[in-house]
Amino acid sequence: MGRLRGVMNAEQFKKEVLPVKDKLYRLALRMLREPADAQDAIQEVFLKIWRQGTALKKIDNIEAWAMRVTKNHCLDRLRSRNRQTQALEPYQLDVDDRPSAQEQLEQGEAIGQLRELIGQLPEKQKLVLQLRDIEGMAYQEIEEILDMPLGQVKTNLFRARQKIRKLLLAVSKETNIHGR
């Protein structure tokens, strides 16, 4: 997504900024865990972006910048509600978004456990994993969004992936033992 020039109208906004909505929503959902909360946050973030007006033209990478705005907004929400210390359940998707019963059987419980594990990772590991392994972002963009040096990005990613590997292998062993 390129640099925006001049004052943006609603049409340009739809074309240039709105396409990042799903990425922003997934990030908000990862951080806030509750879909309704994440949806409110995203509405607020988009209004915040829209109200930037001419300031938007100074932004080189609108996607990375919007992700950063979302991250900071969600952190503010978490702080204001003092939720960081609360252990929340992993979010539940609407019925339509869930995989079919057949798919669930095929994927087993590992996927559900994966979501739970990601939710329980320390904040930095969770965010780095979200941006790299779910959004497929380059390290440079992750550095920019999280305002984190490259070394820390890689360390957090390494730790998050190791935890996931351990969990999945453990679940797999358990399933094999019970299956036999």
Next chain:
Amino acid sequence: MEDKKLNQLLERYFAGESSLEEENQLRTLLQSRDLPEKWLPYQAIFQGLEQEAAITLPSDIEKEILAQIESETAPRIRQITWKPLLRYAAAVAVLLIAITWWTNSLSEPETTAGIDWSKYEPETPEEAAKVYRDAILKLSTALNNGANSAAKNVKRVETVGQFFE
């Protein structure tokens, strides 16, 4: 062959050394339906990640966002309000003028009338005597005028006094 490639890619992935391209390759290889059992836990990881990446913002929320944006006018352009700036500029100008005037008045040398008194100095005793006589004459004339004027005023006061008697 694919087994070896998968193993290499997974090692790099879990060591945090894989590139985005390698991670995409890994995803593609793990999508295969007839994978040997040993790769299934890894397949589950990538399936789970893809499932997370498929989550989208509900369309009603997107509509709400668009409605909110369209209900607001175009983004406000930050306009410079000149009025307060002009006030500050005027105040600064007045201050500068005052300071300039004050500093100039301090640094200006005191100007005195350049009278060359030497021109009026008498050169001979006769001239000096003449100057002296003229000065005395002027003084006595002024004294006489003063005395006459005082006598006149006394007479007037006496006349007024008689009137009241």
